[in-house]
Amino acid sequence: MAKVTVIGSNMIDLTTYVNRIPVEGETIEAPEFEMGFGGKGANQAIAAARLGSEVNFITTVGNDSFGNEQIDNYKKNGIRTDGISIGHQSSGVAPIFVDPTSDNRILIIKGANKELTPEVLDDKQYLIKDAGLLVLQQEIALETNYHAIDLAQQYGVPVLLNPAPANDHLNIDYVSKVAFFTPNETELATLTGMPTSNVEEIKSAAHYLIDRGVGNLIITLGSKGALWVTKDHDEIVPGMKVKAIDTTGAGDSFIGSFAHYYAAGEEIPLALRHANQYAAMTVTKKGTQKSYPNAEKLNTMLSDYAEKI
Ligand code: ATP
Ligand code: RIB
Secondary structure, eight states, X not given: OOEEEEEOOOEEEEEEEOSSOOOTTOOOOOSEEEEEEEOHHHHHHHHHHHTTOEEEEEXXXXXXXXXHHHHHHHXXXXXXXXXXXXXXXXXXXXXXXXXXXXXXXXXXXXXXXXXOOHHHHHHHGGGTTTOSEEEEOSSSOHHHHHHHHHHHHHHTOOEEEOOOSOOTTOOHHHHTTOSEEOOBHHHHHHHHOOOOSSHHXXXXXXXXXXXXXXXXXXXXXXXXXXXXEETTEEEXXXXXXXXXXXXXXXXXXXXXXXXXXHHTTOOHHHHHHHHHHHHHHHTTSSSSGGGOOOHHHHHHHHHHHHHHO
């Protein structure tokens, strides 16, 4: 069975669907609001679990009612909760604004996610050592991720680092230790200081990191799919054409599903093709985790889509 360990954040998503963003000093009405479970770490863990991976999630939830609801949500989705701690602060929350073009703007208030320190990992490292893949993002302290990378290296576990949200202070020495580094174009530009406005520029920036030791660069390209770059190979794995309703959490659904398919033994190009399909299905529905299908629902959604085109 595919075994994936995710270390990262959990949030409560407060999503407002807007006709437009108000200008300074203006009050306008928005048509719709939805609350749901989110956070980049949690989203990735949920996607992998819904597809059938055995998932250990190491996170810190808030000491409020949201924290208990988060834990119930993981249990309902079959995620192992031994890695979950209850912090001393409120839960992390994410006010999100989605416009009619399906694009989003997100604020994050980390709350208890700040309490996921390197010391917490020391007590939970037994959840890393048997993983087929360790998955990290950047809504927790960079030092915690660095420690996770060191522990994974000690146990010979490959690491996928998804550098979202972008952080100027990310230490390139740690990036060079991971098997998979998965930025979007903006995150790649932030880390390398290089332009990434077309595929050739993206490839050059990717090689800057490959030359420093990263095994596989996977750059997500929105509706265009993903670009996979290694030392001597590059390949665009095209996305699926769908009608996007809400792209929030598309990146997380891509990473979580890729982690599942890779840990299940698929070769990288096939795992990427499947991750593109999974992520494309999620953008056709509202919300983050709410839009992530399980394996059975995914098959139905894909065949419904195939019939329409
Ligand atoms: P976000 O931060 O909004 O979660 P991201 O910038 O990290 O997203 P994207 O590159 O926008 O990541 O999207 C991730 C993946 O989701 C893409 O590689 C693709 O597979 C899928 N995807 C995103 N948007 C679309 C779309 N409009 N149509 C089809 N697939 C999409
Ligand atoms: O990537 C989407 C996620 O970013 C949302 O679920 C929100 O919680 C923020 O963490």
